[in-house]
Amino acid sequence: MSEELLNVQNVTLRFGGVTAIEDISFDIQKGEIRAIIGPNGAGKTSMLNVINGFYHPQEGTITFRGETRRKMKPYEAAASGIARTFQNVALFKNMSTLDNIMSGRSLKMNRGFISQMFYYGPAREEEIAQRKKVEEIIDFLEIPHIRRQPVGKLPYGLQKRVELGRALALEPDLLLLDEPMAGMNLEEKEDMSRFILDVNQQFGTTIALIEHDMGVVMDLADRVVVLDYGKKIGDGLPAEVQADQAVIDAYLGVPH
Amino acid sequence: MFYREAGQFKTSYKSDQAIFPILQDRIGLGLIVAIALIGIPFIATDGFLNSIMIPFLILALAAIGLNILTGYCGQLSLGTGAFMGVGAYSCYKLATIFPDVTILVHILLSGFFAAAAGVIFGLPSLRIKGLYLAITTLAAQFFLEWMFVRWGWLFNYNESGAIQNVPQKLFGVQITGAAADPVTRYLVVLSIVVFLTWIASNIIRGRIGRSWMMIRDMDIAAELMGIKPLNAKLSAFAVSSYFCGVAGALMVFFWLGSAEADVFNINLSFQVLFMVIIGGMGSLIGSFMGAAFIFVLPVVIRTIPRVLGLDIGGATVEHVSTMAIGALIVLFLIVEPHGLARLWQIGKEKLRNWPFPYG
Numbered sequence: 001m002s003e004e005l006l007n008v009q010n011v012t013l014r015f016g017g018v019t020a021i022e023d024i025s026f027d028i029q030k031g032e033i034r035a036i037i038g039p040n041g042a043g044k045t046s047m048l049n050v051i052n053g054f055y056h057p058q059e060g061t062i063t064f065r066g067e068t069r070r071k072m073k074p075y076e077a078a079a080s081g082i083a084r085t086f087q088n089v090a091l092f093k094n095m096s097t098l099d100n101i102m103s104g105r106s107l108k109m110n111r112g113f114i115s116q117m118f119y120y121g122p123a124r125e126e127e128i129a130q131r132k133k134v135e136e137i138i139d140f141l142e143i144p145h146i147r148r149q150p151v152g153k154l155p156y157g158l159q160k161r162v163e164l165g166r167a168l169a170l171e172p173d174l175l176l177l178d179e180p181m182a183g184m185n186l187e188e189k190e191d192m193s194r195f196i197l198d199v200n201q202q203f204g205t206t207i208a209l210i211e212h213d214m215g216v217v218m219d220l221a222d223r224v225v226v227l228d229y230g231k232k233i234g235d236g237l238p239a240e241v242q243a244d245q246a247v248i249d250a251y252l253g254v255p256h
Numbered sequence: 257m258f259y260r261e262a263g264q265f266k267t268s269y270k271s272d273q274a275i276f277p278i279l280q281d282r283i284g285l286g287l288i289v290a291i292a293l294i295g296i297p298f299i300a301t302d303g304f305l306n307s308i309m310i311p312f313l314i315l316a317l318a319a320i321g322l323n324i325l326t327g328y329c330g331q332l333s334l335g336t337g338a339f340m341g342v343g344a345y346s347c348y349k350l351a352t353i354f355p356d357v358t359i360l361v362h363i364l365l366s367g368f369f370a371a372a373a374g375v376i377f378g379l380p381s382l383r384i385k386g387l388y389l390a391i392t393t394l395a396a397q398f399f400l401e402w403m404f405v406r407w408g409w410l411f412n413y414n415e416s417g418a419i420q421n422v423p424q425k426l427f428g429v430q431i432t433g434a435a436a437d438p439v440t441r442y443l444v445v446l447s448i449v450v451f452l453t454w455i456a457s458n459i460i461r462g463r464i465g466r467s468w469m470m471i472r473d474m475d476i477a478a479e480l481m482g483i484k485p486l487n488a489k490l491s492a493f494a495v496s497s498y499f500c501g502v503a504g505a506l507m508v509f510f511w512l513g514s515a516e517a518d519v520f521n522i523n524l525s526f527q528v529l530f531m532v533i534i535g536g537m538g539s540l541i542g543s544f545m546g547a548a549f550i551f552v553l554p555v556v557i558r559t560i561p562r563v564l565g566l567d568i569g570g571a572t573v574e575h576v577s578t579m580a581i582g583a584l585i586v587l588f589l590i591v592e593p594h595g596l597a598r599l600w601q602i603g604k605e606k607l608r609n610w611p612f613p614y615g
Contacts, residue, residue: 052480078482092473094538095466103470107482109463113491119458127462128269170481 004063005030005174005206006051011060013043013050013230020046021057022230028174033200033207035221035238037214039250042227044210045087048176051208052084053077065173079107083167084176087210089159093152097162100151101137104169105130137165141195157188164195168203175199177209181216189213193220218242226250259607275457292446297439305438306511308552313442313449314506316547319531320456320540321499326529327537328460329492330472331381332389335374335396336500336528341520342400343370343501344508345410348419351509352412359424359432363448363505370501371494373400378493382486397522404517420514432509441510448506452499457540459495468492469538500528527551534588536595545596549588554581 006028013021021043028034036044049055051062053072061068064080072080083104092100109130115123138144141161146154151162160180167175180196181189193216199205211217217224217238224241226234228250234241241247259280266272276282296309322336347366351359377396381389404410411419423433430436431444459465467488470478479485508515527550535546557577561568568576592599 054476074476074479075482075484078480084480086477090474090477092470092477094473095469099466099469103466103478103481106463106467106470111463113459113464116459116462116464117455119462123462124270124273127273131269131273166481 003030004028005065006208007063008047008051009061009063011047011050011057011062013046013055013057020230021050021227023060024227024230024232025060026225026232026235028206028208029223030206031200031204032222033196033209033220035209035211035217035224036227037211037217037224037241038227038233041229042250043230044227045178046230047227048084048178048208048210051077051174052082052176078170081170081173082176083170083172083174085160085163085167085178085180087178087182089156089163091151091159091163091166094150096148097138097143097151097154097165098134098147100162101134101165101169102130104166105133107170108133134169137168140168140198141165157184157191160184160188160192161195164192164199168199168205171203173206175205175207177207177211179210179212181211181213189216196220214242259604261608273461275461289450293443297443300439300442302438305442308555310438310442310445310511311507312547312552313445314503314511315528315531315551316544317449317452317506318500318503318528319535319543319547320453321496321501321503322528323532323535323537323540323543324456324460324468324499325492325496326532327539327542328465328472329468329489329496331378331489331492332386333393333496334390334522334525334529335377335393335400337520337522337524338397338400339370339374339497339500340504340507340524341404341517342373342497343367343504344515344520345404345419346370346501347505347509348422349410349412351422351424355422355424358426359422359509360426360444360448363502363509366505367498367501370504371498374493374497374500375490378490378497381489381493394522397525401517401521404520416516418514418516419508421509434513445506445510448502452502453540456495456499460540464488464491472538530585534585534595536597539595539597541600542595542597545600549584549596553584554578557581 004027008027009025011021011024012019024047036047038044046055050057053074053076056071064082067080092103095103109126111123111126115121138147141164143158143161143165146158151159154162164177164180177196181192184192196207196209197220200207209217209221221238223236224234224238225232226241226244226247233250234244234247261278264279266277271277276285300309318336318340322333325331325333343366346369347362350362350365354362373396377393380392384392405417411417421432423435424431429440431440467478467483470481470483471485471488475485478488504520507519512519531546531550532543533546534549535544536542554577557580558573561573588596
């Protein structure tokens with residue numbers, strides 16, 4: 001077995017009286033594609049929000065790359081190597097595709113204020129060096145034609161792709177994808193699946209994926225976690241989970 | 257027809273990232289600078305410089321300041337007038353405490369006091385957004401204005417309670433004070449405004465400017481890209497207030513000659529805000545257009561009856577021009593809610609595709 005990248009231990013998250021996540025534990029191995037599935041309201045997105053520091057769980061710990069922490073700010077998560085995309089696209093909609101992906105390089109840029117003011121030497125070189133990286137990502141995602149367009153005007157499928165590009169620009173160790181294929185047609189889904197597999201194989205990025213399309217999940221994922229009403233009801237290989245009675249009950253309901 | 261980029265190939269990212277990547281834009285800018293620098297000083301009358309060009313440039317600088325905060329970083333502020341006042345009063349104090357140092361240094365330093373005030377009153381932006389933030393910046397407006405009146409040390413306890421410009425020379429030429437030639441004052445203001453506009457455009461296209469726009473467009477995602485909201489918002493407040501502070505100092509020393517606290521009241525804040533809205537949020541050129549629309553257009557409209565030789569009373573002209581400008585503002589906002597800068601952009605796009613309707 002390969003080494004462990006992320007370990008979620010007994011995490012419980014409450015909002016007032018509502019328990020969104022209850023005592024969930026699972027791990028993500030380095031280099032795998034790990035799917036998180038479950039019916040609506042199962043706590044999948046909350047789980048991602050806990051992992052990248054938007055929500056602070058009341059109980060439990062999260063160990064990322066051997067470091068255990070309970071509270072973490074989102075920008076600290078970004079600095080430690082966690083990137084994500086959102087269920088409903090959260091791009092900087094007035095900025096161009098280029099600038100959106102450039103924004104993902106913010107952490108790699110550290111030239112000071114004075115040098116930026118005059119845009120000379122170091123600041124300019126840094127900008128150009130990062131631009132090269134960004135162009136590589138643009139080529140990889142096959143979106144050079146929309147480089148200059150404000151993303152707010154792009155069709156939905158392309159926006160999702162730009163958002164993936166922006167997350168990739170961070171060169172993350174762990175990439176969290178929240179429903180990357182929601183609302184896409186078959187062709188767009190196939191494209192997106194190809195990109196996800198390529199990212200995983202070419203860059204060796206570990207991916208945690210929330211997705212409702214079971215076909216996609218079964219094809220892409222190495223292992224699957226199933227949540228229902230904030231509890232973990234299944235964990236294992238796609239085929240095992242598919243055959244699990246608890247999972248089937250959660251999706252189809254049980255006769256009363 | 258003339259505005260085409262066909263044949264202009266960029267072979268390096270360096271040339272692609274230039275401020276004006278299109279040749280025609282560079283020529284246009286060169287022409288404007290040449291007219292501003294050589295043409296206007298030769299042909300303009302003192303009155304034109306004093307009542308149109310100098311205030312236009314100064315208010316455009318203030319509009320750039322507010323645009324950095326509101327247009328680029330998305331933080332609404334109604335404290336612009338007060339931050340300009342901080343710049344003006346600190347410039348006055350510096351000039352009277354160190355009379356031997358050139359006024360240009362004082363003016364550029366006074367912006368830092370305004371920046372400090374901006375950061376302090378920008379702290380609420382870490383918790384509140386939008387209109388509610390605008391209300392908290394009103395606190396800056398009222399508190400600072402009160403301070404300008406009550407704290408005698410600021411105006412050296414003089415009887416009138418006003419601050420005056422301090423006559424100064426640079427290389428033997430009088431640049432401030434009643435004896436200074438309007439052309440000299442105009443050229444000093446022009447150089448400072450052009451220099452600071454260039455600085456602003458550099459900051460905006462780099463990492464810091466991007467971090468502001470990220471906060472503006474989607475603060476949650478910005479944090480996930482590793483942006484610390486504290487740094488981004490407060491740096492926007494600081495840079496924005498710096499520009500406003502310098503504009504305030506220029507206003508007293510190169511335009512009005514003397515000013516009371518009342519000059520920096522909320523009307524000034526609103527005036528600058530309207531310039532930003534009419535000119536275009538998030539556009540430097542829009543700040544100039546907005547300043548021209550809100551400040552210069554009324555002056556021009558008021559002179560129309562006199563130029564045409566119509567005998568209309570001064571009060572009537574005043575009322576009619578106010579109504580005309582009100583109507584024009586409404587009209588422009590209906591035609592293009594994103595401001596004059598967007599109209600300009602659309603115009604350029606159309607020119608590029610001409611004679612075809614779209615490219």
